[in-house]
Amino acid sequence: MAVIQSFGAAEVVTGSCHLLRIEKGPTILVDCGMFQGTVEDRNDEPFGFNPRDVDILLVTHAHLDHVGRIPKLVKEGFVGRIVTLKSTMDLAEVVLLDSAHLMLEEYQTRFRKAQRRGAEKSVKEPLYTPDDVEAVYDLPMIFVKYDEPIEIAKDVTATFRNAGHILDSATIELDIVEGGEAKTLVFSGDLGNHNDMVMPDPVYVKGADALYIESTYGDRNHKGIQESVAEFKEVVVNTLLNQGNVLIPSFAIERTQEILCILKQMYDSRELPTCQVFLDSPMAIRATRLYDTYHKELSRQCNNYLKRDGTIFEFPYVKYTLKPEDSKKINDIESGCIIIAGSGMCTGGRILHHFKHRLWNEKNALLFVGYQAEGTLGRRIINGERHIRIYHEEVVVRASIHTINGFSAHADQSELIDWMNHFDNLGKIFLIHGEYDKQRIFRKVIEERMGKKAHIVAPEENIYL
Known part of the structure; x- marks a missing residue:
């Protein structure tokens, strides 16, 4: 039986990182983002899983809170394949190198000051360096196109849909055959705002046995x-x-x-x-x-x-x-x-x-x-x-x-509900990528407007498909 654990973006907005273990199949990680704001100290903590055990990394888009810890993942042993759109990895390189240079500059500044106090050992090293970012691009990569299913492992097919959030952002559909039974798991990624001047509208998805949906603005609607x-x-x-x-x-x-x-x-x-x-x-x-x-x-x-x-x-x-x-x-x-x-x-x-x-x-x-x-x-x-x-x-x-x-590049409450209402078949709903108090509001709205229950995913909670 497949099981999912969220090691980031669970009851918080940032740090997106979701691990899918398929019995007798691959271990798949969806995103590996950086924590920001009050939880940024969690970036230095262990992942909660062994990066060496991950076979495939799927990337929804290139925002730092979705890709920011990939160099750390590689540094700590990940040698699997990365599957995403080419433009996403091009954009991620810009984001990751910028992040690495900023962390390195901050480290060097603190180290110089610590040297004057004789306290060099107290200075925390950067999470990763520009060299660690370059190491990411030495890994095997499979570049996909929107709406074209690709078999990423035996009995596992991935389809990337346009999420309309940023350049080549994606919603990922995973069709999994396990024990002769087929199931569809969907990760919404970050869904875009229908009023965006630069990006097209998010593409609707037809069905899912389980949906992991972002809830950044699940508590409110944007201004027109x-x-x-x-x-x-x-x-x-x-x-x-x-x-x-x-x-x-x-x-x-x-x-x-x-x-x-x-x-x-x-x-x-x-x-x-x-x-x-x-x-x-x-x-x-x-x-x-x-x-x-x-x-x-x-x-x-x-x-x-x-x-x-x-x-x-x-x-x-x-x-x-x-x-x-x-x-x-x-x-x-x-x-x-x-x-x-x-x-x-x-x-x-x-x-x-x-x-x-x-x-x-x-x-x-x-x-x-x-x-x-x-x-x-x-x-x-x-x-x-x-x-x-x-x-x-x-x-x-x-x-x-x-x-x-x-x-906002994120869909608001009404747009998230509308996106889910376009599913022909929608099974269980799991809320990620949102502050807990806002997720509680969104959960109630889903029940009232859709007649469905939604579950707020807790950090590292085992969710069985």
Whole structure:
């Protein structure tokens, strides 16, 4: 009998990692992501299983909380096959190398300080290095295409469906024949928002004996996209006309591209005041170029831009700042800037430097356009914290704070219910990838609106198919 255990994204949002053991068959891992926010210390803990025992790693998409511990998995003994879309591994390389460089830089800084105290042994080594990331790409990989079933092991077939979340994100269907009995297990991955300007809508799935579904926004519905875009435009225009600057902590993948699309629309319609738009994130710049490369997977609007302009996301006001010295020069500009920088949850990256230089000025605006996990600086600011420490310096938060949830790359409660209602046959429902209190709300809504019971998966709980 097949059994599933979740070693991440169980009663929390991040750290997606689900182990499927098939009796007399392969051991399959679905995602191996990094924990973020209040649970990030769990990244250093043992996996809870032996990486050497894993035969196949399936990857739903390239967000850090779904791929961020793959180098650690390899470092600790995984030598199996990776099965996913090629663009996902291309994007994952950008994400993982960025993560590795940041961890290495932080380690080196702490080590130098510890040396002066004679306490080198107290400094924790990075989870992995750029070399460990490169080792991932030495493993055998099978690249799939959407909607084309592929036999990944005897009596196990995988089909990847477009989840509409980020570039080439996937819902994974696993058809398993065990003891002469066929069963279908579906992992939703992260499902996209139907109002996304860059990505197509998620593809519906026909049936599942067991469904593992994300529940990040299972407790609420997003604002309408038109309302969200209008609010975004108002903040941007008013701040620029007031001689201020707009700071946008943005996830490098999908959210950055969507924000660039909106700003390009504003430029086309002459709604955007004369300004300078800085994409100040090497990772986001590389990711944006990959979006251009794999443009056929994007929305019709994106492909229309490409046909018209030869580029999807660029327009005359946009400037890419790859080098640190170019990023620092932005500080010399007093007003008229829109600065899009990582990290999306303000846990590191160049956005912190811009906070230090601009967050204290009441003319400026801080515009959150993505999810902020518990324990992150972004969530603390949203919750009202008005004095924060950045690089050992206290900074007062005087800039206006705005949160726009309608741009979420995740489906909201109604969209998750709608997606499940399109199953012709749906067996057991298991909730993962969500905060526990929100999952309880979602579980109740599923029962009321679908007449079905859902189970909240506990960490390492054995679920038998």
